[in-house]
Amino acid sequence: MNYIDNILFAIILSIGIGYFTWNVKKLIRNIKLGKDVNRSDNSSDRWKNMAMIALGQSKMIKRPTAGILHIIVYVGFIIINIEVLEIIIDGLLGTHRIFSILGNLYYFLIASFEILAVLVLVAVIIFWIRRNITKLKRFWNSEMKGWSKNDANIILYFEVVLMTLFLVMNATDVHFQSENSGNIISQFIAPLFSNFSESTLHIIERTTWWIHITGILIFLNYLYFSKHLHILLAFPNTYFADLNPKGALDNLESVTNEVKLMMDPSADPYAAPLDPDAIPAKFGASDVQDLNWVQLLNAYTCTECGRCTSSCPANQTGKKLSPRKIMMDTRDRLEEVGKNIDLNKGVFIDDHKSLLNDYITPEELWACTSCNACVEECPVNISPLSIIIEMRRYLVMEKSAAPMSLNAMMSNIENNGAPWQYNQQDRLNWKDEN
Incomplete structure (x- = not known):
């Protein structure tokens, strides 16, 4: 490789990493649009x-077939990055297989990479069959159309091409072939090129080398636009996930203080006014800026696997609710808000749209039973329920737009001290019936 190749490689690498960094900054900016939470x-x-969850994939294996296949692809992705590091060093310094100085350890690693590459190919083919031929129901819900439907297949094709290029690169590397037996898989591909001259093999090897590293950089930057952004965000998302027991809902501090004041017979509400700073400008959430930053991180981390929706009892009974759609809609609206800010030099200009109604309907929100099945099933600890609860709070506390049955229940609690419509004097009559 001459200096021109080194310079060209450095330019391509700089563009790839630079664009990726720019997207990461935009991603962080969008997530920070959410409210602060400790x-x-x-x-x-x-x-x-x-x-356990992000690195160990402990929740993935609850569904063994998909879980095991995902682990194969995941491990292959992580370990083969060592080979990517070698390519980057070779590209910048003009060396060839610089890690070969490790001797037998290097050949062992190459053999491991090739075995993993084949396993990844097998796993990807099975994934493709499950998605496109077997057509698992959770991959064909109403929200899985257009880009969401095509994105998964694009990633699978990407992985097939990258793994194939890696094996062909090894199979046509004459110098690598003659020095060791690390090419445990590619040695069976090499006979396909047996009639080619050494110069032709070198051209094929260099071409696959360039396409391989360029493809990896394209893949890296594609992540921002793909559901596979979870490859990067699963780690912070599982770290910042809510540790409270499932079913424990956070109460609004201002409302809690008001209730305590009402229940304290010795308290004088006029002598102890609420701190104005403790009163929120809005109860609940109607748009993405009203959610907290962890919920927005959740939206970007969603893998669109559909485990949440397939386990949702409301969805199973034909209700419109799909927890996966809740997360996809939140991410889509957040992206729309981010683009608005980009177009208006860092300032959001009201576009007369919101997450509520324009993306998510009240019908979807009220179909939720708050059972936490979606939270339990998510392989990366996303909580669609927390977003649903915040939006229902807005409907009730800001718009008084609760369903009639819920309004009736709350009126009964206020008037009768119980959800049922009877006089408070009759509340204990049941004990005399036995």
């Missing part, structure tokens, strides 16, 4: 969560 407590439990 997730710095219990760091040991948070690190454990990240190690």
Whole structure:
């Protein structure tokens, strides 16, 4: 490789990493549009969560077929990055297989990479069959259309091409072939090129080398626009996930203080006014800026796997609710808000749209039973329920737009001290019936 090749490689690498960095900054900016929430407590439990769930894939294997296949692809992705590091060093310094100085360890690593590459190919083919031929129901819900439907297949094709290029690159590398037996898989591909001259093999090897590293950089930058952004965000998402028991809902501090004041017979509400700073400008959430930053991180981390929706009892009974759609809609609206800010030089200009109604309907929100099945099933600890609860709070506390049955229940609690419509004097009559 001459200096021109080195310079060209450095330019391509700089563009790829530069564009990726720009997208990461935009991603962080969008997430920070959410309200602040403290997730710095219990760091040991948070690190454990990240190690077990994001790194260890502990929730993936609850569905063994998909879980095992995903682990193969995941491990292949992580380990083969060592080979990517070698390509980058070779490209910048003009060396060839610089890690070969490791001797037998290097050949062992190459053999491992090739075995993993084949396993990844097998896993990807099975994934493609499950998605496009077997047509698992959770991949064909109403929200899985257009880009969401095509994105998964594009990633699968990407992985097939990258793994194939890696194996062909090894199979046509004459110098690598003659020095060792690390090409445990590519040695069976090499005979396909047996009639080619050494110069032709060198051209094929260099071409696959360039396409391979360029493809990896394209893939890296594609992540921002893909559901596979979870490859990067699963780690912070599991770390910052809510550690409270499932079913524990956070109460609004201002409302809690008001209720305590009402229940304290010795309190003088006029002598102890609420701190104005403790009163929120809006109860609940109608748009993405009303959610907290962890919920927005959740939206970007969603893998669109559909486990949440397939386990949702409301969805199973034909209701319109799909927890996956809740997360996809939140991410889409957040992206729309981010583009608005980009177009208006860092300032959001009201576009007369909102997450509520324009993306998510009240019908979807009220179909939720708050059972936490979606939270339990999510392989990366996303909580669609937390977003649903915040939006229902807005409907009730800001718009008084609760369903009639819920309004009736709340009126009965206010008037009768119970959800049922009877006089408070009759509340204990049941005890005399036995």
